[in-house]
Amino acid sequence: MGLDHPDVHVAEPEAGQKPAERAYETIRSAILSGELAAGTHLREEPLARMTGTSRTPVREALHRLTAEGLALAQNRHRYVADFSFHEVAVIFELRARLESYAATLAATRITREELDRMKGLIEEIDGLGDASGEGEAERFFGLNARFHEVIIAATRSSQLRALTAQAFALPLVTIKRFVCEQEINVQRSNAQHRDIVTALERRDPEWAAAAMMSHIISTKPTALASRRPGA
Known part of the structure; x- marks a missing residue:
């Protein structure tokens, strides 16, 4: 869906929110939801109308989005990033390495x-069963993301949080495209979650890193899924 499409949402200004922040949040949300599709030319004037701001805040927002990897700069123009199968595979590899290191740090710093918060999330995921329905699958992705966010926070490292932010920004529509088309093994994933928590409880950095690495790699999309019709 392009910027000139009539269904593109126009943001309502929030009290006290700075224009640059409003522009950033609105454009970022539109990219992550798929409202602004991959390859869309991010032109400043339509974005200013969409965000209810001017071109200057939009320009600042586009700089941030480019730094995050959600937008690409080409010849002074910006476009919504296209996450191909190759790019998604790279992101999963990056996550595996970054989060395994995060687990190493968290093992000595987690409270x-x-x-207990992670254990609560594991119980909530158990309650989803096999997450075969669309609503349950989305719920699983949300709970799973919160589980991983606790570990990142437990590193007590602002630098690591910044490094993982870009990989965590993978659009939901892209996750659905490459992951939801594969079978989601919720029980296996949650068993791996329990293994990670046990390693963290034992304060064992090597075990925590290995458990995290295998957990993320096991969910990496396969080339088969990328070749399916409509992928």
């Missing part, structure tokens, strides 16, 4: 409260 009892954070461990």
Whole structure:
């Protein structure tokens, strides 16, 4: 869906929100939801209308989105990034390496409260069953993301949080395209979650890193899914 499409949402200004932040949040949300499709030319004037701001805040927002990898700069123009199968595979590899290192740090820094929070998320995922329905699958992705966010927070590293932010920004529509078309093995994923939590409770950095690495790699999309009709 392009910027000139009549169904593109126009943001309502929030009280006290700065124009640059509003432009950033609105454009980013539109990209992550798929409202602004891959390859869309991010022109400043239509984006200013969409965000209810001017071109200057939009320009600032586009700089941030380009830094995050959600937009690409080409000859002074910007476009919504196209996450091909190859790019998605790279992102999963990056996540595996970054998050395994995060688990290494978290093993020596995580609190009892954070461990209990992770256990609570595991119980919530158990309640989803096999997550075969669309609503349950989306719920699983949300709970799974929160589980991983606790570990990143437990590193107590602002640098690591910044590094993982770009990989975590993978659009939901892209996740659905490459992952949801494959079978989601919720029970296996949650068993791996339990293994990660046990390693963190034991304060074992090597075990935590290995458990995290295998967990993420096991969910990496396969080339088969990328070749399916409509992929």
